[in-house]
Amino acid sequence: MFPIRDHNPSERTPYVTYALIVANIVIFLSYWPLQTNDASTLGPFWDAWAMRPFEIVQGIDLHTLVTSMFLHGGWMHLAGNMLFLYIFGDNLEDQLGHFWFLAFYLVCGVVADLGQLAADPSSTIPNVGASGAIAGIMGGYLLLFPKAKVDVILIVIVFFKIFPIPAWIVLGVWMGLQLFSGATADVSAGGVAYWAHAGGFVAGLVLLIPFWLRQGGQEFWRRSEGHPPHPEARYSPSTIPVVGRRK
Numbered sequence: 001m002f003p004i005r006d007h008n009p010s011e012r013t014p015y016v017t018y019a020l021i022v023a024n025i026v027i028f029l030s031y032w033p034l035q036t037n038d039a040s041t042l043g044p045f046w047d048a049w050a051m052r053p054f055e056i057v058q059g060i061d062l063h064t065l066v067t068s069m070f071l072h073g074g075w076m077h078l079a080g081n082m083l084f085l086y087i088f089g090d091n092l093e094d095q096l097g098h099f100w101f102l103a104f105y106l107v108c109g110v111v112a113d114l115g116q117l118a119a120d121p122s123s124t125i126p127n128v129g130a131s132g133a134i135a136g137i138m139g140g141y142l143l144l145f146p147k148a149k150v151d152v153i154l155i156v157i158v159f160f161k162i163f164p165i166p167a168w169i170v171l172g173v174w175m176g177l178q179l180f181s182g183a184t185a186d187v188s189a190g191g192v193a194y195w196a197h198a199g200g201f202v203a204g205l206v207l208l209i210p211f212w213l214r215q216g217g218q219e220f221w222r223r224s225e226g227h228p229p230h231p232e233a234r235y236s237p238s239t240i241p242v243v244g245r246r247k
Contacts, residue, residue, distance in 0.1 A: 002080075003170055004162065006087055007149040007232040014090035016098045020105065021082050024130055027070050028078050035074070050126030053117040069109035071128035081130045087150070088134070088141045095144060096211065104207060108136020108200045115199020132196040135178075136204030142171040143208050147226030151235065168226075175201050 034042045048061075051068035055061045072078040093101040112132020117123075141148075146168040154161045178197040212220060 003084070003087055003150045003152050005151045005235075006091070006167070007151070007164065007235070008091050008145055009233045010090040010094035012094055014093040016102045016105075017085060017089035017093050020089070020102075020130075021085060024070055024072070024078065024082060028072050031071075046126040046128070050128045051113050051117075052126055053121050053123040056113075056117055057121050065110045065113050066106065068113060068126075068128050069106075069130050069133050072130070073128055077129060081134055084134045085130065085137065088137045091145065091148075092137055092140050092208075104140070104204070105133050105137065107207065108139075108203045109133030111203035112136065112193075112196040112200030115202075116193045116196035118199075119195035127193050127196065129193070129196075131193065132200035135197045135200035136207070138171050138174065139201040139204030139206075140208040141204075142168060143205050143212055144220075145226065146221070149232065 031042075031045055034045055049064060049067045049071060051064040052061070056065065072081065089101075089105075092104070096104060109130070109132050112135060113127060115132070116127055146166065148167045149164040150167050150170045151162050151164050152170060154163070175198065178194045178201070181192065181194045216223070
């Protein structure tokens with residue numbers, strides 16, 4: 001089950017969100033040939049641009065706190081991150097403005113890296129991906145639009161169904177899974193950087209509290225009952241066919 005769109009249209013063109021999506025895709029394509037060769041060609045690239053916690057602790061390659069958030073380990077990693085950025089990024093950019101949204105995105109990404117570093121500061125495993133920065137967007141979205149409708153697609157073997165769920169459920173469950181997975185996973189073994197996700201999410205929520213308060217705080221919620229401060233997008237009921245079993 002994963003989100004595919006929200007009912008919260010932005011009121012101005014999200015140029016920065018689109019630019020970030022394009023930048024991530026172009027950068028990924030630029031080094032994709034390295035991933036199709038043996039590890040000896042990709043290793044030096046990760047050494048130069050991926051974030052390794054033990055290096056940051058020693059004050060080495062600090063630039064990787066930023067560069068790592070524009071790198072991805074594969075097509076599915078990239079596609080998943082860009083989908084979440086596309087769904088949730090435009091609404092925060094709409095609220096914050098282009099410049100402050102970009103600053104917010106980068107800060108969340110750096111804090112996310114530091115969250116993973118705090119979980120295992122001696123790790124030599126390279127950390128890559130925009131997940132932490134996008135988790136920050138999700139945390140901010142949860143604060144501003146807890147009741148915005150998000151369409152999720154449920155896939156159970158051959159059964160497909162799209163249905164709307166309030167954002168606080170979608171994002172709350174996602175955050176809960178990161179915390180549970182982070183607490184039970186062996187961070188030294190590599191894999192998904194759950195603590196980067198959690199760190200980015202918390203950073204995004206906390207960073208937007210001053211903005212939320214300037215909008216009126218709980219009054220901002222009361223004006224629209226936690227929904228977007230403009231008419232929601234309406235989508236026709238799901239037309240995805242249910243595939244039956246062959247007889």
